[in-house]
Amino acid sequence: MTPGEQLAAFLRHVAQTSDSPLALVVERAEGSTLHVAGGRQYLDLLAGIGVAALGHGNQRVLDAIAAQAARHLHVMVYGELVQETQVALAARLASLLPAGLGCVYFTNSGTEAVEGALKLARKATGRSWLMSFHGGFHGDTLGSVSVGGNPLYKTPFEPLLPNVTQIAFNDLSALQHIDERYAGVIVEPVQAEAGVVLPAPGYLAALRKRCTEVGALLIFDEVITGLGRTGTLFAFEQHEAVPDVLVLAKALGGGLPLGAFVASRKLLSCLAHDPALAHVTTFGGHPLSCAAGLAALEVILEEKLPGRAARVGNWLVDKLRRRLPPPAVVGIRHAGLLIGIEMQSPALASAFTAACRSEGLLLGWTLHDDKVVRLAPPLVISEAELDEASLRMERALARVLAPTKTARS
Numbered sequence: 001m002t003p004g005e006q007l008a009a010f011l012r013h014v015a016q017t018s019d020s021p022l023a024l025v026v027e028r029a030e031g032s033t034l035h036v037a038g039g040r041q042y043l044d045l046l047a048g049i050g051v052a053a054l055g056h057g058n059q060r061v062l063d064a065i066a067a068q069a070a071r072h073l074h075v076m077v078y079g080e081l082v083q084e085t086q087v088a089l090a091a092r093l094a095s096l097l098p099a100g101l102g103c104v105y106f107t108n109s110g111t112e113a114v115e116g117a118l119k120l121a122r123k124a125t126g127r128s129w130l131m132s133f134h135g136g137f138h139g140d141t142l143g144s145v146s147v148g149g150n151p152l153y154k155t156p157f158e159p160l161l162p163n164v165t166q167i168a169f170n171d172l173s174a175l176q177h178i179d180e181r182y183a184g185v186i187v188e189p190v191q192a193e194a195g196v197v198l199p200a201p202g203y204l205a206a207l208r209k210r211c212t213e214v215g216a217l218l219i220f221d222e223v224i225t226g227l228g229r230t231g232t233l234f235a236f237e238q239h240e241a242v243p244d245v246l247v248l249a250k251a252l253g254g255g256l257p258l259g260a261f262v263a264s265r266k267l268l269s270c271l272a273h274d275p276a277l278a279h280v281t282t283f284g285g286h287p288l289s290c291a292a293g294l295a296a297l298e299v300i301l302e303e304k305l306p307g308r309a310a311r312v313g314n315w316l317v318d319k320l321r322r323r324l325p326p327p328a329v330v331g332i333r334h335a336g337l338l339i340g341i342e343m344q345s346p347a348l349a350s351a352f353t354a355a356c357r358s359e360g361l362l363l364g365w366t367l368h369d370d371k372v373v374r375l376a377p378p379l380v381i382s383e384a385e386l387d388e389a390s391l392r393m394e395r396a397l398a399r400v401l402a403p404t405k406t407a408r409s
C-alpha cells in the first residue's frame with residue numbers, strides 16, 4: 001500500500017476516536033524518533049503516551065521477544081500453566097515492591113487492570129462503594145469510566161456503576177467523605193490527564209491514613225507514573241503511602257500490551273474462590289509481553305532510568321521555563337519526565353501543539369484540561385535531543401504569538 005492508500009484505508013476502515021487524528025503514516029520508529037511517510041521525522045515527546053520508556057526498538061527488548069516467540073506464544077488462559085517469563089516478571093516486580101505487594105495479576109491493558117482492582121476491592125471487603133477523584137482518569141471500559149473524574153466522558157454512557165462518588169484531589173477535608181461504606185479508593189499519584197496535577201505534600205499519606213481508618217482498600221493507578229517516569233520506579237515511593245493495590249500498564253510491557261494489578265497474595269486469593277474462576281482472562285500476561293516487559297524492566301533498573309528521569313526532568317523544565325515564558329505559558333508542572341505545560345487558553349495550547357508538530361515535534365494534549373500540553377518522552381531521550389526540542393518549542397511559540405501578517409505587510 002502506498003502512504004496515500006494507507007491513509008485512505010485508515011480513515012475509512014479503522015474506527016476513529018476523533019475527527020482530528022494525527023494521521024501520520026508511520027514508516028518506522030527508532031530511539032526517540034518516529035519516521036513517517038515522505039521522509040519526515042518527528043522527535044517523539046510522547047513515547048506512545050508513556051509506553052516507550054526505552055524509546056523505540058531497544059535491542060534487548062527485541063531479542064527477548066524473538067527468543068520467547070521461538071519458544072512459545074499463547075498456550076493457555078491466564079492462571080493455569082507455569083510460563084517462565086510471566087513468573088519471572090511477577091517475581092521481579094515483587095522483589096522491587098514492599099512486602100504487601102508481592103502478588104501480581106496480569107492483564108492486557110491499563111483499564112482491564114483497573115477493572116480487576118475495583119472487583120478485588122468489592123470482593124475483598126464485601127462493600128460496594130467506590131471513591132475516586134475529580135479530574136482522574138482510569139481508562140475507558142465501563143467500570144473505569146465510572147470512576148473517571150470528568151462528566152464530559154461519562155454522561156454519554158450512563159447509567160454507569162452505582163455507588164461511585166468523586167471528591168476533589170488535594171482537598172484534605174474531603175477525605176472525611178471516605179467512610180465504612182467504601183470498598184476502595186482509586187487515585188493516580190500524579191493526575192496526568194487532569195493536566196499533570198501533583199499531590200500536595202502529605203496528601204497521599206493522609207489518604208492512606210483515612211483508608212486504613214475505615215477499612216477501604218487504597219488503589220494507586222500508576223499506569224502512566226509507574227516504571228520510572230516520575231523519578232522513582234513507582235511514584236508512591238515519593239509519598240510515604242503504600243497502596244493496598246497497585247495498578248500498572250503502559251511501560252510495563254516494554255512496548256507490547258500488558259497491565260497488572262498487584263496486591264498481597266492473601267488479598268488476591270479472594271479472586272480464586274467463591275466461586276473459582278470468577279475473574280479470568282485469555283490473554284492477560286501474554287508470554288511475549290512478559291518477556292518484553294522483563295527485559296525492559298532490567299534495562300530501566302540497570303541504566304538507573306528513574307533517577308535519570310528526575311534529573312533530566314528538572315533540567316528540561318528549567319530550560320522550558322526560560323524558553324516558554326509567561327504570560328503565554330502560565331506554568332509548567334512536572335514529576336520527572338511527566339510534564340504539563342499550562343498555556344493561557346485552550347486555543348493557544350492547540351495552536352502551539354500544531355506549531356510544534358510543524359517543527360517536527362510530537363507532543364500532545366491532556367484529556368481533562370485542554371490548556372495543558374503534555375510531554376512524556378522516552379526516559380532514555382538524550383539531553384541534546386531535549387535541548388533541540390526546547391529550542392523548537394520556543395520557535396513554535398514565537399510563531400504562534402507573532403501578530404498575523406496582513407496582506408499589505
Ligand SMILES: Cc1ncc(COP(=O)(O)O)c(C=O)c1O
Binds near residue numbers: 049140222224250259
Ligand atoms: C492513569 C491511567 N489509568 C488507566 C489508563 C488506561 O490504560 P489503557 O489505555 O491501557 O486501558 C490510562 C491510559 O491512558 C491512564 O493514563
